[in-house]
Amino acid sequence: MASSDSTDMSWRKSSYSGTNGGNCVEVRFNGRGVQVRDSKDKSGPVLSFTPGEWDTFVAKTIQ
Template identity: 35%
Template sequence: MSTEQPAQLHWFKSTYSSDEGGECIEIAADATAIHVRDSKERGGPQLAFPRSAWSGFLANLGRGRI
């Protein structure tokens, strides 16, 4: 996991998110990592996970393990 902020990323929110505020995250991908940030703090800290770690997270999430 890294906290470095890459220069240019295309960020998006889940289609399940609304524009009414609340607790949302935004995701962006580049060649080596999946980046995550708080949608309300776009200039704030970001997390970057290796693609393999993100894939494992999603696989376990789909199995109800997380």
């Protein structure tokens, strides 16, 4: 995990999140892979995935 510097790339969250505050995760695509963070803790830790790791994570999540 690395710390977050979110000043230069846009974080995105699902449109299914609604407007209930920050109760979801946010992702951003940085050219080398995907980063994921907790929307309630924007300055907290960030998970980094390579493109292959992200594809596997998403595939296993939707099973």
